[in-house]
Amino acid sequence: MSDFLSGFRIAGSGMSAQRARLNSISSNIANINTTRTPEGGPYRRKDVIFESVPDAKNFSDIVSKQAGNADFDQVQVSDIIYDRKAPLMKFEPNHPDANAEGYVAYPNVNLMEEMTNMVQATRSYEANVQAIQATKDMALSALEIGR
Secondary structure, eight states, X not given: OHHHHHHHHHHHHHHHHHHHHHHHHHHHHHTTTOOOOTTSSSOOOEEEEEEEEEOOSSHHHHHHTOHHHXXXXXXXXXXXXXXXXXXXXXXXXXXXXXOXXXXXXXXXXXXXXXXXXXXXXXXXXXXXXXXXXXXXXXHHHHHHHTO
């Protein structure tokens, strides 16, 4: 039964990580034209960084590195970084955020890149949903053997 639970934990961690990525992508798309932020300047594109962590139920599992858990890893969000690319400068002298030369700094967010990332994150999320469904089906089949 613990192997089934391990499968649920691993797929669940993947779903959680992809949800964080989708939130970041939607924030990027929503702020594609934001020229002024509380921090000053245009919106900065966000990107989510993942890391692999051992699949363990508790600290003693990590320390002992049991054979059943040593080969499996979960994914988690380790950091959210901000893009350091220069903003896109557009000549709009009548814009309230225009500089002395009449240029406005816009976020360096590429809509096509964000949509591609969104499709990839959605597909990854769906793959984890299918993994959970398959694990659930296997557990139910195992219970039927005992009848």
